[in-house]
Amino acid sequence: MASPEIRVLDKGFVRLIDHMGSDLSVVNAARVSFGKRREAFEEGDAKLIGYLAEHEHTSPFRHTALTLHVKAPIFVFRQWMKHRIGSEFNEISGRYVEFPEDEFFVPAAFRRQAKVNKQGSEGEIDETGRARAMESYLESCRGAVAHYKELLSLGVCREQARCVLPLGLYSEVYWTVSLQAAAHFIRLRADSHAQWEIQQYAAAVRSVVEPIYPVGLKALLTSGKG
Amino acid sequence: MASPEIRVLDKGFVRLIDHMGSDLSVVNAARVSFGKRREAFEEGDAKLIGYLAEHEHTSPFRHTALTLHVKAPIFVFRQWMKHRIGSEFNEISGRYVEFPEDEFFVPAAFRRQAKVNKQGSEGEIDETGRARAMESYLESCRGAVAHYKELLSLGVCREQARCVLPLGLYSEVYWTVSLQAAAHFIRLRADSHAQWEIQQYAAAVRSVVEPIYPVGLKALLTSGKG
Amino acid sequence: MASPEIRVLDKGFVRLIDHMGSDLSVVNAARVSFGKRREAFEEGDAKLIGYLAEHEHTSPFRHTALTLHVKAPIFVFRQWMKHRIGSEFNEISGRYVEFPEDEFFVPAAFRRQAKVNKQGSEGEIDETGRARAMESYLESCRGAVAHYKELLSLGVCREQARCVLPLGLYSEVYWTVSLQAAAHFIRLRADSHAQWEIQQYAAAVRSVVEPIYPVGLKALLTSGKG
């Protein structure tokens, strides 16, 4: 039933598990105001949807739902879960599951700390440091995983041993949202001020949501609200 | 696409517009904790769902969604909309739409004010008063509708004219909820302390939700939580 | 402890019951991102708050709370309660309480149905109809209240008798919200497209919120977001 995975970063993915409704659901939820209902999406309906988004009549966009299965690094999920309103998350539990080896994020390139934007990055680090940065990064993550395995072999419970695992570790989540909440996530996280890694997920989520609710998504993104 | 109407009270109904998922969705949202996913509901899954409900692991029950179309008197919707968490409502607007005649709730019987329970009712009123009560009730509602029509004919805007309409007037709503929120509504409003009229809607909602998520609904109702 | 009532419409009011925090709370909730905290609101803080609102970093605005006590007609509360996200309502129950006489809204003027905007109103109705409109309106509401009393006297329970009461009846609510949710309400309901009656409540809410969070409210209203 689930759709194919859209690959994101080096080991992550986004895939659609299920969804409810279409652009027509938005129209019909709005049309209940006038006591009307249609069986097919008609020409004028795109205009109505645009009007709703522009005037912040957002409730019709919430009579929809999507469940996505996402594999992403923990630091990405920590940003993602700030989008809590109208979002449901269920995540792999490090209390139940032993994390596999090498399941951590490895950047394709290391970006420089931005000069002006204190939370941003820009370009790549100097060429002279790149090889050492990658070595250092891998040493750190592999070291952490090795220590994690050692702690488990000494009998330490998973819930404590995981404390040494890195924030770059991949995890998996079921995420259920309305079209409005998905659009809000895409709008804020596809933005150039968001961390580059989560931008890739926002693009992947967009590519899943867009075919299902093309008019509704466009209207919400264009309005810049909601 | 929409299902047949389940008739409620004298002129109301509940019908399913759309839904997402099944009991298997609950299982898979829970199983993501163990990094697992199944394609079919298996025998042990009912036990897992029971465990989740009993231990208030409610988030898996929220990776589901239903949209219902409901016609009910306004005083019923005013109780219904207290269930706001995880619920979306879109309603007919009395600013847009002129209310039709005779679209108000008429009780099949008038109940007596309860002696002990200050917010309750019990039995029927004395037989001597019944005919007059019905006359009085109908006079009031018909009078209000007639005055509403007169105000409109004098040019008064709908948004003001509706002030004279009675709380027993029927309205229509699109209601979108997760299985958990639906179960919570059913549990509290099918209860004998709830007003009799909303109990009828709770029963109708149950008859819509049960075939879709039979195991999940039973688990949530049995646990008495969530 | 509660503040004086701000009178709204003919018999309504808004008054502050309690609140938590100030503009400084917004600043400190935002500054936790940088690991900092201040004891006093400083000059640059208004700029930070403006930046947060403009860039939709809305969560700092939600580390605040206000409780208002509001008396308004039911049709106003029905619009108000559409603002459900981050809002808590507790309302007088018509199951418990017998409604007093003459506690219904009487408009100072009847507006005409708007020609273009199907949900709007404009100007006043023709002078020739005004006296009759008022008579008709009062007859309807007084008639409904009289029938309500009669039903009660016949032994009908309050929960059924109230069905004949008009949507213009006054009710009372405790409303608890964050600054963000209050600003959202004010922004959408002080707008000229909102019904005139609820605009008056939006203005009263603003006059309560503004002295408590002057910088935060201004930033949210100016941004036109959140």
Next chain:
Amino acid sequence: MASPEIRVLDKGFVRLIDHMGSDLSVVNAARVSFGKRREAFEEGDAKLIGYLAEHEHTSPFRHTALTLHVKAPIFVFRQWMKHRIGSEFNEISGRYVEFPEDEFFVPAAFRRQAKVNKQGSEGEIDETGRARAMESYLESCRGAVAHYKELLSLGVCREQARCVLPLGLYSEVYWTVSLQAAAHFIRLRADSHAQWEIQQYAAAVRSVVEPIYPVGLKALLTSGKG
């Protein structure tokens, strides 16, 4: 203004930043149903509060608010943030802030993986392994911090460098909730099935909340609902 810190684990704390209301707020929010309001908490009010909790009339408990400042390891916050309904979080951002050295959680004892409960722990690991477990744990965390510093010195942006930091790292959060949401957190996380480390935070939160809303908290915890 903020209260003293309650120390939790080796380097964490919970402290009250601000709050709104008292047990009387719960009573008055409930009493608005009867159109009443009191200025002081009276003897019968505890009974009313108990009744509300027992019958899941939870909305009066949400006309309250608390803001806590919490310092806890990231793996604790990841559990904490599952309690999203009615909760607001603002957290230190690893994009803005360079994490200080040695700011990671060090367990006082390592627990054994539980035999039966797949997500639990029990007792301590064998004495023979304890010294090595501590060495391994500290090597891992110190190694990660050293690599983090090296990556920063090579010019790598903070938002990428933090990927190597361990889940045991301390972070800080502002948490704003109603009494109901706080009680729900305490009830589920002070439970013996929760991870021991978060149980310590649940106890600390309880010690902050209890003096402010003693009757309300007790009622919610006793009811085992809400």
